[in-house]
Amino acid sequence: MESKTNLRAVLAGCGSNSKYWLDAAREIPDLEVVGLVDLVEESARRKAAEYGLQDAAIGTDVRLMLEQTSPDVVFDCTVPEAHFQVTMEALEHGCHVLGEKPLADTMEHAREMVAAAQEAGKIFSVIQNRRYMPGIRRLREFLKSGTLGPLTTVNSDFYIGAHFGGFRDHMQHVLLLDMAIHTFDAARFLANADPVSVYCKEWNPTGSWYDHDASAVAVFEMNNGLVYTYRGSWCAEGLPTTWEGDWRIVGQRGSVKWDGGENIMAQVVSETGGFHSTYQDISPPPYNSVEKVGGHLGLMQEFISCVKTGATPETICSDNIKSLAMAFGAIESARSGKCLEIAW
Numbered sequence: 001m002e003s004k005t006n007l008r009a010v011l012a013g014c015g016s017n018s019k020y021w022l023d024a025a026r027e028i029p030d031l032e033v034v035g036l037v038d039l040v041e042e043s044a045r046r047k048a049a050e051y052g053l054q055d056a057a058i059g060t061d062v063r064l065m066l067e068q069t070s071p072d073v074v075f076d077c078t079v080p081e082a083h084f085q086v087t088m089e090a091l092e093h094g095c096h097v098l099g100e101k102p103l104a105d106t107m108e109h110a111r112e113m114v115a116a117a118q119e120a121g122k123i124f125s126v127i128q129n130r131r132y133m134p135g136i137r138r139l140r141e142f143l144k145s146g147t148l149g150p151l152t153t154v155n156s157d158f159y160i161g162a163h164f165g166g167f168r169d170h171m172q173h174v175l176l177l178d179m180a181i182h183t184f185d186a187a188r189f190l191a192n193a194d195p196v197s198v199y200c201k202e203w204n205p206t207g208s209w210y211d212h213d214a215s216a217v218a219v220f221e222m223n224n225g226l227v228y229t230y231r232g233s234w235c236a237e238g239l240p241t242t243w244e245g246d247w248r249i250v251g252q253r254g255s256v257k258w259d260g261g262e263n264i265m266a267q268v269v270s271e272t273g274g275f276h277s278t279y280q281d282i283s284p285p286p287y288n289s290v291e292k293v294g295g296h297l298g299l300m301q302e303f304i305s306c307v308k309t310g311a312t313p314e315t316i317c318s319d320n321i322k323s324l325a326m327a328f329g330a331i332e333s334a335r336s337g338k339c340l341e342i343a344w
């Protein structure tokens with residue numbers, strides 16, 4: 001357990017997404033960003049200037065930066081291919097690590113990283129910021145209340161015509177690797193279950209502006225017997241869903257629908273006996289807590305608090321690897337055309 005009140009952090013990777021980290025970091029009073037690293041030194045310098053971090057060290061090499069600044073924590077906002085190297089070096093230097101999703105670029109790397117964190121006795125946790133939104137927390141609380149009875153089925157739809165125009169247009173498995181990890185993680189969270197097997201079909205729709213498959217459907221069997229189905233595309237024009245996706249969850253006594261935003265509607269059985277049962281509309285209560293909300297900020301606050309108290313964050317690597325295994329399992333199933341067991 002750490003006894004210090006002020007924690008010193010190094011941020012690795014000063015690209016477009018680092019904005020969310022730095023915005024959040026300045027809201028956390030007992031956290032000091034002491035170093036910024038990027039392969040492109042100018043990117044790190046620019047962030048230091050933008051965020052008034054004139055005293056922060058600037059570097060292009062994570063190892064040298066860790067030797068120079070000896071931080072308590074490392075924030076890894078580099079590209080997925082660099083997560084392994086950054087995390088392993090940070091753990092070797094005795095740092096706790098909070099890394100961007102996906103945890104790693106391969107399952108082999110992910111397993112090594114989880115083992116290294118456990119051996120080092122340090123926290124290695126992953127940003128799944130979409131878990132830290134009031135809508136999903138509200139739905140999760142409602143499901144936990146048992147109003148719908150035991151859950152049997154979870155469906156999610158994700159359809160967004162995303163014209164990124166950058167590396168994603170040329171990336172393999174762009175939807176499954178870069179986006180579906182959020183949706184799969186949400187499914188595990190909502191269903192309170194872990195994956196057992198997957199069958200997935202991935203394809204690139206005719207007329208697609210992507211080089212590789214940008215659409216997928218996947219059927220997961222979960223360890224509580226529940227079935228989770230995913231349908232998604234980043235190459236679908238019109239009627240977009242939210243980035244959280246559109247959900248239907250079925251329990252033995254009723255169903256709930258969530259649009260990924262504010263709208264949650266549920267019905268439970270009030271009377272049975274006829275061809276159709278009679279249903280009662282239910283409005284799940286709002287999520288009123290200030291805990292576990294706020295996207296990157298909420299997750300980073302939890303991480304910092306856990307570093308100080310020795311508690312375990314919700315998105316600890318040993319749990320988050322199961323969401324990653326859903327993404328890699330789906331990719332492997334699509335490649336082989338077979339239904340595959342999921343292991344982590």
Ligand SMILES: NC(=O)c1ccc[n+]([C@@H]2O[C@H](COP(=O)([O-])OP(=O)(O)OC[C@H]3O[C@@H](n4cnc5c(N)ncnc54)[C@H](O)[C@@H]3O)[C@@H](O)[C@H]2O)c1
Pocket residue numbers: 012013014015016017018037038039040043060062077078079080082085086100101102127128129178
């Ligand atoms: N949680 C979310 O909602 C969300 C959204 C977007 C991106 N991301 C994730 O954030 C990460 C970064 O994405 P981005 O959009 O900022 O990418 P980006 O390409 O804009 O930035 C990545 C930066 O990392 C730097 N970098 C690469 N290897 C490095 C290394 N070894 N050491 C130091 N710096 C290194 C690059 O020079 C670049 O500036 C990815 O893992 C991505 O999946 C998450």
